[in-house]
Amino acid sequence: MTPSPPTATQPSPLEPDSRSLALLRDPGSDSAKGRPPLCVKSQHDFVVVGGGLAGVCAAVQASRAGLQVALIQDRPVLGGNASSEVRLWALGATSHLGNNNRWAREGGVIDEIMTENLWRNREGNPVIFDTVLLEKVTAEPNITLLLNTQVLECEKSAGDRISKVRGFCSQNSTCYVLSAPLFCDASGDGILGFTAGAPFRIGQEARTEFAEGMAPEKENRDLLGDSIFFYSKEVGHPVRFVPPAFALKDLSKIRNRQTRPFHARTIGSQLWWIEYGGHLDTVHEAETIKWELWRIVYGVWNHIKNSGEYPDAANLTLEWIGTVPGKRESRRFEGDYMMIQQDIVEQRTHQDAVAFGGWAIDHHPTEGVYSEQAPCVQWHAKGVYQIPYRALYSRSIRNLFLAGRCISASHIAFGSTRVMVTCAHTAQAVGEAAALCLAMKLDPAGIASGETIRALQTRLQRKGQYIPDVPRRDDADLARTATITASSEYILANLPIDHLWQRLENSVAMLIPVAAGTVPKITFYVQADAATSLQIELRASLRLGNYTPDKTLGQKTIALAAGEQEVAFDFTVKLDHSQYLFFCLMANSAVSVRTSESRVTGLLSVTNKFNPAVATTSTQEPPANSGIDRFEFWCPERRPGGRNLALRCEPALKVFSPKQVANGWSRPTTQTNAWVAAPTDALPTLSLTWAQPQSIHEVCIAFDPDWDHPLETVLMGHPEDVVPFCVRHFRLRNGDDAVLHEVTDNHQTLAVIHLPQPVTTQQLTLEIVATHGTPAAIFEVMCFS
Numbered sequence: 183m184t185p186s187p188p189t190a191t192q193p194s195p196l197e198p199d200s201r202s203l204a205l206l207r208d209p210g211s212d213s214a215k216g217r218p219p220l221c222v223k224s225q226h227d228f229v230v231v232g233g234g235l236a237g238v239c240a241a242v243q244a245s246r247a248g249l250q251v252a253l254i255q256d257r258p259v260l261g262g263n264a265s266s267e268v269r270l271w272a273l274g275a276t277s278h279l280g281n282n283n284r285w286a287r288e289g290g291v292i293d294e295i296m297t298e299n300l301w302r303n304r305e306g307n308p309v310i311f312d313t314v315l316l317e318k319v320t321a322e323p324n325i326t327l328l329l330n331t332q333v334l335e336c337e338k339s340a341g342d343r344i345s346k347v348r349g350f351c352s353q354n355s356t357c358y359v360l361s362a363p364l365f366c367d368a369s370g371d372g373i374l375g376f377t378a379g380a381p382f383r384i385g386q387e388a389r390t391e392f393a394e395g396m397a398p399e400k401e402n403r404d405l406l407g408d409s410i411f412f413y414s415k416e417v418g419h420p421v422r423f424v425p426p427a428f429a430l431k432d433l434s435k436i437r438n439r440q441t442r443p444f445h446a447r448t449i450g451s452q453l454w455w456i457e458y459g460g461h462l463d464t465v466h467e468a469e470t471i472k473w474e475l476w477r478i479v480y481g482v483w484n485h486i487k488n489s490g491e492y493p494d495a496a497n498l499t500l501e502w503i504g505t506v507p508g509k510r511e512s513r514r515f516e517g518d519y520m521m522i523q524q525d526i527v528e529q530r531t532h533q534d535a536v537a538f539g540g541w542a543i544d545h546h547p548t549e550g551v552y553s554e555q556a557p558c559v560q561w562h563a564k565g566v567y568q569i570p571y572r573a574l575y576s577r578s579i580r581n582l583f584l585a586g587r588c589i590s591a592s593h594i595a596f597g598s599t600r601v602m603v604t605c606a607h608t609a610q611a612v613g614e615a616a617a618l619c620l621a622m623k624l625d626p627a628g629i630a631s632g633e634t635i636r637a638l639q640t641r642l643q644r645k646g647q648y649i650p651d652v653p654r655r656d657d658a659d660l661a662r663t664a665t666i667t668a669s670s671e672y673i674l675a676n677l678p679i680d681h682l683w684q685r686l687e688n689s690v691a692m693l694i695p696v697a698a699g700t701v702p703k704i705t706f707y708v709q710a711d712a713a714t715s716l717q718i719e720l721r722a723s724l725r726l727g728n729y730t731p732d733k734t735l736g737q738k739t740i741a742l743a744a745g746e747q748e749v750a751f752d753f754t755v756k757l758d759h760s761q762y763l764f765f766c767l768m769a770n771s772a773v774s775v776r777t778s779e780s781r782v783t784g785l786l787s788v789t790n791k792f793n794p795a796v797a798t799t800s801t802q803e804p805p806a807n808s809g810i811d812r813f814e815f816w817c818p819e820r821r822p823g824g825r826n827l828a829l830r831c832e833p834a835l836k837v838f839s840p841k842q843v844a845n846g847w848s849r850p851t852t853q854t855n856a857w858v859a860a861p862t863d864a865l866p867t868l869s870l871t872w873a874q875p876q877s878i879h880e881v882c883i884a885f886d887p888d889w890d891h892p893l894e895t896v897l898m899g900h901p902e903d904v905v906p907f908c909v910r911h912f913r914l915r916n917g918d919d920a921v922l923h924e925v926t927d928n929h930q931t932l933a934v935i936h937l938p939q940p941v942t943t944q945q946l947t948l949e950i951v952a953t954h955g956t957p958a959a960i961f962e963v964m965c966f967s
């Protein structure tokens with residue numbers, strides 16, 4: 183693709199460079215022959231190198247903040263490891279729904295991308311995901327996108343400042359020289375930081391350096407390896423496969439087959455464990471690694487087709503095989519702060535938190551498939567952790583931001599921060615920070631504390647970025663001064679008995695938000711096959727805001743007769759703080775509990791079991807002295823499963839107040855933080871009323887996109903194309919009842935409504951005409967003049 187044509191909003195168009203590289207220039211005069219110039223120079227506000235999910239999100243965020251951005255990507259499509267070239271599913275803190283991070287999808291641009299992908303591509307076709315990314319970037323008038331353009335080097339105006347980057351596009355034989363005051367390295371390997379001389383790490387730090395329990399005694403150069411996947415296709419008749427001569431013949435060399443046996447129909451990301459090269463230099467020996475991976479995957483396919491062990495592979499053909507290896511690890515650059523294991527496990531807080539992570543610390547044996555060890559070991563924290571801004575810029579190159587897997591993290595911490603949605607989320611902070619730096623004429627380090635970092639946090643939160651433990655304190659938001667009322671409010675008196683019985687093969691709990699004070703009595707409906715006893719436990723989280731039930735507030739053993747009966751939690755417990763409590767029915771396979779069809783924002787059932795994709799036992803059992811916590815996993819089921827338990831609540835819980843839409847939180851934390859309308863309300867309305875008329879130019883409304891549901895981008899598939907909790911049709915009215923804005927087919931999380939003219943009114947009313955299934959719910963309303 184050629185560069186985006188200059189537009190009226192691009193004051194710094196790409197121009198021929200009079201100082202073009204002599205070696206690349208055709209000796210004949212190009213312009214005289216009417217050919218395009220071979221070297222083009224341009225000026226931008228912010229240049230992003232690398233178009234993986236991190237680079238894409240940094241660029242889009244910066245563009246929306248008003249910067250003229252160049253995004254340079256050396257490959258034909260965007261997405262990096264998430265693109266159709268590699269086909270990895272993008273994930274983040276939700277961790278395939280396999281840990282205790284509830285409502286942990288990241289928010290902001292990456293959520294917009296993933297929600298759009300769900301809407302268009304719930305089957306997870308990687309080619310469609312490419313189009314979602316390409317469309318998102320080309321929709322931004324402030325972004326100049328250079329595809330197939332590889333950045334080769336940079337020029338510095340001083341020892342500690344980058345002034346230009348040079349790239350070359352092999353498709354149009356053009357060299358590009360891009361100048362800017364601020365740069366971002368989102369290239370994975372860190373080509374920009376490396377050529378600029380920014381300090382970086384490669385390999386594993388010794389335990390003594392950061393006192394990380396998981397670190398080796400001695401530092402070493404071991405890395406995580408690369409992977410290549412394949413897709414196969416059923417064609418309806420037998421297909422012969424003749425392997426290329428270079429295919430691996432002796433599959434016994436693939437040692438970890440015992441833990442990961444081959445299956446004829448396992449494809450794509452499910453083959454993540456076909457890994458090689460961590461013991462090599464993953465930058466400079468990348469081609470050697472790729473050839474070995476090709477040998478392995480063609481050898482594996484030959485084995486599946488021709489060994490006779492997989493009769494169900496007879497009609498399969500090889501549809502696609504990766505040509506670009508997915509690279510896990512190479513350079514990690516040093517910022518003003520380096521994240522370490524303790525930041526993750528202890529969930530340390532930082533004054534400059536701008537993003538969060540929640541994937542496990544996930545490390546692999548260096549030898550990959552040739553190792554005797556399990557192909558990966560994942561150690562989870564008890565909840566999500568903050569990512570500090572100081573890890574997102576180089577400590578020595580003053581105008582260089584870092585985004586993606588090359589941010590400032592130790593090898594151990596990188597094991598968690600490296601997943602793509604976490605990379606994208608931190609990159610959004612970089613994009614917004616670049617805009618703030620430019621506005622304030624400061625370098626990245628100049629905004630890392632005090633009022634400027636508060637300003638960055640608020641700017642991010644307005645755009646949907648969630649930062650755990652940091653509420654939005656936004657003086658510009660007029661909603662904070664409004665009186666907020668609603669046509670109705672959901673009262674949790676009961677969840678009706680209208681769905682199937684669920685056998686208590688595993689312990690099951692309802693997660694219920696309870697206000698400070700007395701815990702209500704909650705009654706469940708059970709059925710025993712024969713007389714037995716059932717243990718019930720009321721649990722909380724030791725750390726407020728976590729969803730790991732590691733503190734027992736009360737427990738009882740209840741004698742059950744054969745047949746149906748009620749089980750009541752009537753513990754006399756007083757809470758100092760509002761929080762989610764776990765009402766646990768402990769495992770007893772002779773007992774079933776009744777479930778409900780009702781789905782309501784902020785209510786969930788969870789089960790004490792494990793997801794084999796990210797854990798091996800339902801209680802995490804870490805090695806001694808590893809610094810990792812032992813705790814139980816209590817995880818929800820994915821829809822269409824994952825029903826709430828039918829229950830009765832006395833007194834009824836009032837935890838869905840309209841006032842919550844301006845309390846600074848945009849998802850459940852210790853409370854639901856949502857206004858939810860009564861299910862019987864035919865036209866739910868939420869009104870913001872001011873004592874004096876207000877001039878309002880922009881209104882932002884945050885709906886419920888089910889923050890708990892991981893939106894794996896490819897292969898996996900999802901039960902719906904829009905989550906049932908989301909509002910579909912809404913209207914915004916002023917105090918005179920005139921409609922200011924109406925959307926009939928919303929499927930997105932955040933509606934940002936720029937009114938054509940500022941409106942002066944004493945009241946704004948949001949009318950919810952329809953949702954995608956559940957009672958109407960709103961997390962946030964923001965109003966700006």
Ligand SMILES: Cc1cc2nc3c(=O)[nH]c(=O)nc-3n(C[C@H](O)[C@H](O)[C@H](O)COP(=O)(O)OP(=O)(O)OC[C@H]3O[C@@H](n4cnc5c(N)ncnc54)[C@H](O)[C@@H]3O)c2cc1C
Binds near residue numbers: 231262
């Ligand atoms: C096999 C495997 C399994 C994994 N499993 C998961 C998973 O399940 N879920 C998950 O979310 N993450 C997973 N990861 C981790 C994740 O894919 C990476 O950590 C992540 O892609 C890093 O994001 P990034 O944007 O920094 O890099 P990338 O995604 O690699 O993007 C960097 C981009 O920069 C471009 N680039 C590089 N050099 C230049 C240059 N000189 N000029 C211009 N452009 C350049 C590259 O082409 C690339 O598109 C896995 C990784 C691997 C390899």
